[in-house]
Amino acid sequence: MRRGVHLRVALDTLLVLLPVSVALCAVAWRIAGTTPALVLAALAIAACGAVVPIRLRRFDRGWLIVRLDAARRDLDDSSGLLFVDQALLGPLQRLQRTRVEQRLTGSAPPGLRPAWSKRAIAIAWSLSALCVLAATLWPAPRLQSAGPSIPASAPAVAGEPRLLEAMLEVQPPAYTGIAASRAESLDAKAPVASTLRWTLRYAPQPGAVELVFHDGRRLALQREGGDWTASLPLQESTLYRVVPQGVTGAAQSRLHRLDAVPDQPPRVRVLVPERSLTLMAAGQRDWRLQFEVDDDHGVAARARLLVTRTEGTGENISFQDHVRVLEGRGDRRSRRFEVRLVPSAFGLQRGEDLVARLEVLDNRAPQPQRSRSASVILRWPAEPVIGAEGLDGLARQVLPAYFRSQRQIIIDAEALIAERPRLAAEEFERRSDSTGVDQRLLRLRYGQFLGEESEGGRAPPTSDLPTSDLPAGDPAEAQAHEEHDDDHDDSQAPGTPSPDTHDHGHAGEAGAPAAAGFGEMDDVLEAFGHTHDIPEAATLLDPQTRETLRAALREMWQSELHLRQAAPDQALPYAYRALELIKQVQQADRIYLQRVGTQLPPIDATRRLGGKREGIANRALPALPVARGDEALAEAWRSLDAADAERLVASLNALQAWVDGNRDRVADPLAWIARIDEARQDPRCHDCRAALRALVWSGMPRPAGGVARRAGDDPVARRYLDALDAPGAER
Template identity: 45%
Template sequence: MTHISPSRFSRPAQVRSLLNDALIYAPLAGFVFTTFAVLYPHMRTAIVLGGVGLYGAALLIEGLRLGRFNRDWVISALNEFYPDLEDSADLLFTPDANLNSLQVLQRSRLIERLPPATALREPWRWGTVIISTIVAILIVVAGLWASTLNDAGERRPAPKTSAISGPVKLAEARIDVTPPAYTGQTRHTESALDIKAPQGTRLVWRLRFAPETEAVDLVLLDGRKIALTRDNGMWTTQLTLDKSMLYRIVFKGMTGTVPLHRLEATPDLPPKVEVVTPDRSLSIVSEGQTVWPLVFAVSDDYGVNATAELRLTLAQGEGENITVREKVVTLTGSGSAREKRFATQLDIKGLGFAKGDDLIAQLTVRDNRVPSPQSVRSPSLILRWPSDLGNESTGLEGLARKTLPAYFRSQRQIIIDIEALLKEKKKLSPDAYLARSDSIGVDQRLLRLRYGQFLGESAEGEPENPTGDGEAHHANDGHDHGDDSSAAFGDGANITATYGHVHDEAEAATLLDPETRALLKKALDAMWQSELHLRQGRPDLALPYAYTALNYIKQVQQATRIFLSRVGPELPPIDDTRRMTGKREGIIGNRLSLDPVPGPDAPVVAAWSALAEVPGRPVDVPLGPLDTWIGANEARIGDPLALSAAIDAVRGDSACAKCRRTLRGLLWGVLAKPPAQVMRRDAATASGGRYLDALERQP
């Protein structure tokens, strides 16, 4: 027979004791702390947390006290309340190995007389619970009664002597500043009305006036008005600081000048990325190199995101046969929250990097701004593996590419070829279909470059002769090049005549009017789209753009050309009858009146000129355009709030000479500096300084 565990009797006793204490403490904690939270709303969070903490501490203490219900307590309670156990309850909880035969027999007799497991738990203490509830209610009633007396005292009209004592003044000011959570700055309270905080900060004003006033408004300089609400003798309102602004506190019955206060929002700057390794933007693969180390240093004013994206672009091929592959790798930074380093070792062979390829890396980092993080890209880093010049194409294929003449197909012929290719699509293999489409795309490119010369566009790739034969012109090539001996250095016409083919006459240079140039530009754009789809093997998508280009080319061909010839000036005929007479009647001056073009700082110049202290000049200053100019040029103004405050002072009192001088001085500082400035004279040297001093000492 095994012994009985003491927990059979101690656990019900512990549960009943814990429930009794919880019911006794609950009214005191609930009613009392709820009343305090209602009476003191500005401390509501602290009171609630304090009440919950005290209640939890009381339960924790009670839990520690439950340790008294141990084995000795169970034995003592059984022996005390149950005489049938003959003071031998300890035999019930003793192992068999520690008992003799007589004790085992006695324990078997005691088990038959054993009470139920719940016999030792204490009864419900309803009387104590009721008393605790009554005490809590009395405390609540007393607190509410005291609060009513205080409110009545505050609402009691002040004596007449107090009202006469002076005007309403700001007696107390508290501003709760709650920066955004991502900045890591703690919430704090300011007593000054001028606030400088991060952008997105939540501001809560709590103002008290002596004596009391009936209404208080928060008036922003841009015209917005926010009414404050009264709460237990304090006037409160809240605002989210999205941008820097000026404001006033205006209350009923206020007289005199209302001062301006500053709300300066500190913007969240984007992250800064610095390339640590490599030390140059273009790197050449060294012999035996297998990895490419990259290290970036990133810093931010509030915090850098723990991860960043490294975009890898692998460009393979030469000429027009270039393929591009992209891959994004996620990097994890190391370091502090505001300064991190992102490092990696790129396996260039694993990326498929080979001779003649370029590997481009660019890191994109973000900060922790909520809700929209700011992202910044690093400069592009290029790893180049130069191709082996000995492996260039040779033989018949290379010879054919160099000797083929430049051939330009017409746009109509390109359309015909595209339509023929679409009809034969089912008969061709995918490779043959792609090859023919790419060949037509090459013809479209050559035609686009040909028309692009009329708009001043340069040809793509390395310069080559128009005939495509790669040879220079000579005297017997069939073209009349003239005599080279008269060519002057820097003469564009002679250079063109010597090394090119001039098919237009110099006396009739063709000029395109703006409308014709616009049509030709549209035709080139359509050719570009046609070429793009043809090179990708999609002639069905290229055909509409080819037709569009043909339509614009027809309109260009139908446009009127303007021929300019070299003629002398056409002067009016001379009136011989007026010569040598000295008569000037009827002579009309030929001077043209030039109106000055208003510059970007015209409102600033106009206001600065109007603020000059000139006797007899009206005091009106054009401040409206100046406000608009400030809103559009805040980035270039060192302190826009100070300038807005000076404008407001002049607007309030246009005759204030000091205010006008202050505004005029600030306007001078924001005027754009002229591009050409007077060079300062060099400072005097040591010997020159002694010479000047000697001159000054001369009588």
């Protein structure tokens, strides 16, 4: 029963799709020929084979159960029991299944096959018959000749030579692998260094035949029996005209074009590694390199791998060059070169680089072209520098411009407090001291805005340098100065001003040597004391902001003190207050200047919104100046649209000179020259003038943008002006 349903559905689908496929194949056969029609027929058969199974999916077991229940009411909607295993049914279900089977066998089976799609089938076959009939009666297209005919600019005059046959042979260079070709057209496109051979036949025979090139060169053809032949190596693109003796004026042939295709250098692409810089991993023993080389006519089978190893650091760097020859794999036009380098074989050490690049040649003769790939670098990172204790070691590990922020110091301190139960005492003290060093660096950075001097340790006893800012020469005074500083450090309590704010009284102490410049304030300060203020930095902040920053530095002092003593929990309150004060400084005015309000002239209220338009007139914009040297383009644009023949000839000569001097500005100079020649040969040719005018327009400089004039028939603007002119309108 189910098989009959599937057969009916498949036949119905094919009866609708097959006539459509036949009609399409008939149309393709008439328009494109037998081969496209066969290809389309194969595609149509494949499409029919794909559509039929898709439509059959609808007619499954569930569809069959629904149709049985709908067709036979006496089955009590229990036809689904027929498709269930009896072992899975209960006693009542088995009894019902027996009744359903008896009722089905006791009468004829219902017709479950779907009806034929008669309307769709009739429409499909009717349209198919019409398409096949139209394709059969439609005339077949005429095949065009493979070789273009030699155009004649004008009918030949009796007695003048007339070109009967023309053949142009192109012999590309042997290294390109391109076969020689022949064409009846006198236009050609060939690789550079190709040999061109012309064979022409005239009736009646002229006395001589020449090829006249657009740059003035001439090539005479030699007579061989009834043919005229000549050969020429193609070195650059050019235009030429065939000029037989005895033909002048309009009877001459048009310009023909020879395009010389240059041989491009090889294109090298690095496949592996994907990045130009590769850091050598721990345990890495080799370095894989893979290059892909493409060329239009062929790549040499061998290539050179240039490997350079750098030695030394800083300015003392030397280079060692190595060369390896690689064999390529693949087609002659596309080859791959692969190698695995062992860095130890080149003596690579830590802190050094291994630079590799591939050098390839193409097979151009006699001089091949050379190309190099981008450089790829294998770097073996140097050993990390483990610095000494304190600030010097820390400065070697990070760049001097990198400082931790106050918020980061708070985050580090809170993280350290949370990890304290899991850390050893020595590790906890070390990390707390490191955070204190970060706090110190940040304090010194902000202290520069207040003129705070840089800090450093005391000089050793054997040093000749002074241990304080006092001038050297009196050890007693120096010792007194140190005791004075120690008193400040010992007497400082939390919350008291930091040493950068105290007022030294060193100036004027007895026993100091005389100043270098008598009476100079700067020399007196330099000789008898040390300043705590940098004028260029301190004057950037107003007094209130300076006091806020000074308070932040005091809190940083206390935070640093407790961090260096391995007490981050006691340092957090000071760190938070320092952060709050720094935010206030960032939001404050940074430059202290006297604020002066703007003084604008008073506004005359009587002249506002008066609506008077006296004295307002249209001002015509001046004509944009023509770019210097481009007058020939503008004149040619105007003369090509005019009917003056003498003006056109003069403008074409000027345009020819402009093209010769501006070849870098035009995309295709030869196309310009050919169009100029066509317009010069036949000035009345409208299509020739239009084509040349289009080229001239593309070469003209773009005018500068101007102001668009407002449309005069704008209804909104007109209503607005009428409302202003209306009597009684409020002004």
